[in-house]
Each structure stands twice: as structure tokens, then as C-alpha cells.
Amino acid sequence: MMSKPARDLALSEKAAFFESTRVFERLDPEAALEIARLSFSLTYTKGETIFSPLETGCQFYLVKTGLVKVSIYSTSGFKLTYLLAEHGEPLNLVSPFTCNLRSTAAEALTDVHLLGVRQKDFLPFVLKHPQLIINAISILGKAVDSANLRIIDLIEKRVEARLARVLYTLYSKFGSPVTFTSFELAALTGTTPESILRALGCLREKGLIRSDRGQTHILDPAALIPQEKEMLWL
Amino acid sequence: MMSKPARDLALSEKAAFFESTRVFERLDPEAALEIARLSFSLTYTKGETIFSPLETGCQFYLVKTGLVKVSIYSTSGFKLTYLLAEHGEPLNLVSPFTCNLRSTAAEALTDVHLLGVRQKDFLPFVLKHPQLIINAISILGKAVDSANLRIIDLIEKRVEARLARVLYTLYSKFGSPVTFTSFELAALTGTTPESILRALGCLREKGLIRSDRGQTHILDPAALIPQEKEMLWL
DNA sequence: CGACAAATTGATCGCGTTCAACTTAAGTGG
DNA sequence: CCACTTAAGTTGAACGCGATCAATTTGTCG
Numbered sequence: 001m002m003s004k005p006a007r008d009l010a011l012s013e014k015a016a017f018f019e020s021t022r023v024f025e026r027l028d029p030e031a032a033l034e035i036a037r038l039s040f041s042l043t044y045t046k047g048e049t050i051f052s053p054l055e056t057g058c059q060f061y062l063v064k065t066g067l068v069k070v071s072i073y074s075t076s077g078f079k080l081t082y083l084l085a086e087h088g089e090p091l092n093l094v095s096p097f098t099c100n101l102r103s104t105a106a107e108a109l110t111d112v113h114l115l116g117v118r119q120k121d122f123l124p125f126v127l128k129h130p131q132l133i134i135n136a137i138s139i140l141g142k143a144v145d146s147a148n149l150r151i152i153d154l155i156e157k158r159v160e161a162r163l164a165r166v167l168y169t170l171y172s173k174f175g176s177p178v179t180f181t182s183f184e185l186a187a188l189t190g191t192t193p194e195s196i197l198r199a200l201g202c203l204r205e206k207g208l209i210r211s212d213r214g215q216t217h218i219l220d221p222a223a224l225i226p227q228e229k230e231m232l233w234l
Numbered sequence: 235m236m237s238k239p240a241r242d243l244a245l246s247e248k249a250a251f252f253e254s255t256r257v258f259e260r261l262d263p264e265a266a267l268e269i270a271r272l273s274f275s276l277t278y279t280k281g282e283t284i285f286s287p288l289e290t291g292c293q294f295y296l297v298k299t300g301l302v303k304v305s306i307y308s309t310s311g312f313k314l315t316y317l318l319a320e321h322g323e324p325l326n327l328v329s330p331f332t333c334n335l336r337s338t339a340a341e342a343l344t345d346v347h348l349l350g351v352r353q354k355d356f357l358p359f360v361l362k363h364p365q366l367i368i369n370a371i372s373i374l375g376k377a378v379d380s381a382n383l384r385i386i387d388l389i390e391k392r393v394e395a396r397l398a399r400v401l402y403t404l405y406s407k408f409g410s411p412v413t414f415t416s417f418e419l420a421a422l423t424g425t426t427p428e429s430i431l432r433a434l435g436c437l438r439e440k441g442l443i444r445s446d447r448g449q450t451h452i453l454d455p456a457a458l459i460p461q462e463k464e465m466l467w468l
Numbered sequence: 469c470g471a472c473a474a475a476t477t478g479a480t481c482g483c484g485t486t487c488a489a490c491t492t493a494a495g496t497g498g
Numbered sequence: 499c500c501a502c503t504t505a506a507g508t509t510g511a512a513c514g515c516g517a518t519c520a521a522t523t524t525g526t527c528g
């Protein structure tokens with residue numbers, strides 16, 4: 001499983017892309033050019049592993065095109081998906097700063113084009129541009145909130161309610177239909193594929209969704225989620 | 235429930251304190267003096283509320299002395315404790331940066347002395363001192379990892395194993411005996427007080443702990459936690 | 469001494485995991 | 499184009515953990 005170096009994009013194109021992302025939001029143009037110069041393209045084909053747990057190296061990855069699944073693995077092999085990164089989203093925000101190893105793994109769900117920045121280039125650059133820091137901390141704050149919401153849900157909500165929130169989140173991010181298998185939904189909801197299927201059945205009977213083989217059409221998004229404004233961040 | 239303004243500490247004393255904390259680690263001495271000048275003392279008595287969910291204002295709080303419990307509340311009233319902050323630890327790292335409201339509440343578990351810094355002072359200061367950012371992101375990264383570990387544990391571990399991890403974490407941080415009631419341990423473990431008592435009973439039978447009325451003596455810390463190096467961050 | 473909070477134990481019950489069997493769809497190679 | 503293989507969907511049944519409710523005991527504090 002090796003990444004293939006891709007033909008590099010034009011610098012200006014890269015710079016414009018960086019400026020359009022959440023992490024590099026409100027970056028001044030010359031800084032965008034600078035980070036564009038420091039970055040390099042990486043491509044992976046569907047199903048390829050981008051990085052795996054305990055892997056050395058902590059470069060920064062940003063998704064240019066495609067969809068990447070980032071998961072954490074428990075020691076017993078359970079997989080919890082905690083991020084589905086698409087255009088403009090980073091795969092890893094913490095390790096480029098701290099260079100600590102983390103037990104996360106990233107897998108390409110489609111053919112993927114990433115931009116990478118080596119830590120030795122990334123860190124000095126970021127330190128020169130405080131707005132980036134605010135952005136990064138804001139994103140990490142969202143991640144903490146989302147994780148805490150999942151914890152609360154796991155404690156007091158049933159599988160059906162948790163799945164409804166996951167579906168609502170996926171619908172908000174990717175639109176209808178949601179194209180994930182019961183295995184993937186299980187890894188997002190924190191349960192088993194069997195329980196997902198049963199819960200999907202309930203939601204189907206209630207007329208909230210329509211589901212066929214890896215495709216879930218959201219018919220009534222508003223009914224999926226209770227009055228709460230809280231959303232997951234996947 | 236109002237905070238009483240305390241006699242301010244000597245500037246040099248405050249500055250030395252800031253330098254000794256994790257957030258302000260490796261700060262240069264004149265910067266420490268500056269943040270010391272921007273900070274002010276707050277004291278609360280045992281049981282007082284320091285802030286509650288949806289409260290306006292997002293000043294930065296650092297614990298000087300005492301112990302503070304920071305919890306998130308679910309809409310249905312369930313309380314999950316996610317931080318026990320003691321000497322040198324911040325109560326809130328995200329809101330001073332983003333000024334977003336978050337559904338957390340802080341309560342003084344003992345008489346507490348805090349240092350506060352208003353956001354309008356905190357943010358410009360931090361932006362001038364990039365090392366602080368690295369520190370903050372490193373701490374947030376730990377918080378994300380800890381939350382994810384709790385999620386995994388909730389999914390695949392039984393109450394006894396989760397409690398063991400909580401006890402081990404409390405033991406590592408505060409030493410033996412651990413002085414929390416079954417209600418507080420339940421809010422940390424994500425279960426009910428009854429289940430905590432039963433799990434404590436099991437651990438007692440195994441000879442790993444000895445527990446009396448709000449005091450849990452850890453007899454065999456190493457046996458509490460399996461081979462994993464992962465720890466919670468409370 | 470009385471009131472209150474926490475600890476303890478028992479009994480019940482429901483959700484969700486687990487295991488198993490079977491069906492259905494998709495992809496592959498002859 | 500069909501036979502074969504594989505992966506996902508589907509459903510059923512059983513079991514076990516943990517929540518819940520209730521009752522009792524034990525400290526602690528005013």
C-alpha cells in the first residue's frame with residue numbers, strides 16, 4: 001500500500017484551495033501561497049490505508065478530493081469511526097502539533113487526493129499565523145463537544161436514537177441518500193450491524209427513511225432528531 | 235451564589251504560579267508577569283457553582299487551590315463529569331478562544347481559589363505567545379483522546395472495567411485513598427450509583443481495593459488496569 | 469436523638485449483543 | 499450468459515448486563 005505521487009497542482013490553485021478550507025480560513029494571500037509551496041500532493045485509491053495506528057511521522061493531511069474515514073481502534077479490535085473527511089477537511093489536527101503517536105487509522109473510502117505538509121514545515125508556519133491557531137482550537141473544541149455528546153448518547157439513548165442522530169448528521173453533511181453499509185453505520189453509532197438493521201427497520205416503519213442495500217434515503221430529516229440543536233461532528 | 239473577590243496575591247507570586255502550570259509551561263518570565271497583571275482572584279466555597287451551562291461570558295479560569303468538578307449536562311438531566319481540576323489546571327480551554335457557549339457546568343468540590351482572565355485580555359496575550367498555543371492544543375488533544383477512550387470503553391467494556399479505569403486514573407492523580415461517593419463515581423464512569431456499588435463489591439472481593447463510605451483505598455493499582463498504557467484524563 | 473444522605477442488597481425487566489440460519493444482491497471467471 | 503463466490507441484508511431465539519425500583523442499614527451532622 002504505497003501512495004503515488006501525483007502531478008502537483010499549480011501553486012495558485014493550491015493556494016486558493018487552502019484559503020477555502022476551515023483550518024486556513026481568513027489566511028492572508030501571501031501566507032496561502034507559502035503553505036501551498038510547502039505542501040505536496042498524495043493520491044490513494046479506494047480502500048487504501050493512508051495511515052495506521054502507531055505509525056511514525058506526523059505530517060499534516062488535508063483532503064483535496066474524495067472521502068476519507070478516520071477511525072480509532074480499541075485494543076480488542078473494535079473500530080469506531082470518528083471522522084469522515086471530505087474536501088477541505090484535515091485528517092489529523094493534533095499530531096502535527098504534538099507529534100505524539102495516536103491510535104487512529106485513515107482509510108480512503110473513494111479515490112482520494114490529499115495535500116500533505118511535513119511537520120517541520122507545518123509547525124513553524126502555523127506559529128507565524130495566529131489566526132490558524134484560533135481555527136485549529138475552534139475545530140478541536142467542536143471535536144471535544146461532539147465526543148462528549150456521543151458519550152452522553154451512549155449512556156442514555158437507545159440504538160435507534162443514536163442511529164437517528166448519525167443519519168441526520170450524515171444527511172446534513174452529504175445529503176440524501178446516505179450511502180453507508182450497516183457495518184459502517186455500526187462503527188459510527190457504536191453498536192453492531194445487526195442492531196443497526198433492526199433500528200433501520202423501526203425507522204422505516206415510522207416512515208422516516210427508505211433503505212435499500214447500502215443506500216438510506218432520508219424522508220423526514222426533522223423527525224430524526226429531537227428538539228436539540230446539538231449535532232455530531234463526523 | 236456569588237464569588238467573593240479575594241485579596242490579590244503578590245504579582246511575582248502569581249507570575250511564578252502561571253509559569254508552573256501546564257498551560258503556561260515554558261513561558262518567558264516577562265510574559266508571566268504580564269498575564270499575572272491581567273489576572274484576578276476569585277474564591278468560592280465548597281459546593282458553590284462557578285459557572286453553569288449556557289452562561290454568558292467566557293473568561294479563562296485557572297485553579298490556584300482547591301478542587302473543581304466540571305460536568306456536561308444532557309438535555310434529560312444526566313450529568314457526566316469530565317474534568318476534576320486541581321492546582322494549575324484550567325476549567326475551560328475552548329470558550330476563551332471561541333467564545334461559543336458550551337453546556338458545561340463547574341462546581342467547587344472544596345473551598346477554591348481561582349485566577350481569572352477576561353477573554354479580551356486573554357486572547358491577545360495568547361496570540362503573542364505561540365508556545366501557549368502548542369500547550370493548549372496539546373491539552374485539547376489529550377481531551378479528545380480521553381473522550382474517545384471513554385466512548386470505546388462505553389461500547390465494549392463492562393461497568394467493572396470502566397470503574398477500574400476511573401479509579402486508576404483518580405489514584406494516579408490524587409493518590410490513595412480516593413475520596414468520592416458512589417454518586418460521583420457514577421458520574422465519572424457513566425452509570426448509576428447502584429451499579430457502582432456492585433462493581434466496587436466485585437473489586438473488593440478480588441482484593442484490589444478496600445472501600446468505606448466515600449473512601450476507596452487502592453490496594454493493587456497495577457491489577458486495576460490491563461496491559462494498556464491508555465489513561466483517562468479527568 | 470432525629471433527620472438525612474449514602475451504602476447495600478434483592479428482585480425484576482428490557483435492551484442489545486451474540487450466534488445462527490437463510491436470503492438477496494453484486495461481482496467474477498469460465 | 500450462467501455458475502460460483504462473496505459480502506451484505508434479514509430475521510429469529512437466547513442470554514446476560516445493567517437499569518430501575520424498593521427496602522433496609524449505616525453512618526453523619528445538626
